Amino acid sequence: VSRGFLLLTFLSCNDKHGDKCYYFSNISLFWKGSRSFCEDLGADLVKIDSREEQEFLVEKVKNFVMDTILGSFWIGLTDSEVEGNWTWVDGSPLDSRSDGCFWLEGEPNNAAGRSVSGEDCVAIVKRGVEDLNTWNDDTCSFAHKSICEKPRISPVSGTGELLNKR
Ligand SMILES: [Ca+2]
Ligand SMILES: [Ca+2]
Numbered sequence: 001v002s003r004g005f006l007l008l009t010f011l012s013c014n015d016k017h018g019d020k021c022y023y024f025s026n027i028s029l030f031w032k033g034s035r036s037f038c039e040d041l042g043a044d045l046v047k048i049d050s051r052e053e054q055e056f057l058v059e060k061v062k063n064f065v066m067d068t069i070l071g072s073f074w075i076g077l078t079d080s081e082v083e084g085n086w087t088w089v090d091g092s093p094l095d096s097r098s099d100g101c102f103w104l105e106g107e108p109n110n111a112a113g114r115s116v117s118g119e120d121c122v123a124i125v126k127r128g129v130e131d132l133n134t135w136n137d138d139t140c141s142f143a144h145k146s147i148c149e150k151p152r153i154s155p156v157s158g159t160g161e162l163l164n165k166r
Pocket of ligand 2: 107
């Protein structure tokens with residue numbers, strides 16, 4: 001799949017919610033690689049701002065073609081800077097109220113079983129989709145699918161200003 005095709009897919013905004021467009025990537029990459037992938041499309045890994053947005057994403061994940069029952073999608077949340085200090089890709093802290101975060105039961109657990117560095121990157125996992133609590137902290141160097149997000153209207157102030165100046 002070419003980058004041009006992906007850009008067009010994003011441009012047509014097939015998956016939209018509120019004022020955002022989403023792209024569910026089938027390509028499995030490390031968390032950082034997933035983020036770069038989104039950035040190449042003028043987007044970033046998704047930041048989840050509300051219960052409604054989480055509902056939308058979970059419904060999408062539920063319907064998405066998955067190659068394994070343990071399918072996971074990276075989202076834009078990490079505690080790689082300071083352990084336990086969950087931060088979105090835009091630098092804002094995670095809202096720890098129940099309506100702001102959607103951890104699977106027993107997560108985040110920073111499990112060190114599979115990597116000595118623990119788990120610092122968050123994915124929505126398919127096995128949680130029945131009750132909205134779908135987030136698992138996972139090892140950042142695992143390859144997962146991802147969810148990219150960008151504003152529906154480009155923040156580039158172009159047309160309007162140009163027209164006014166004419
Ligand atoms: Ca961690
Ligand atoms: Ca975990």
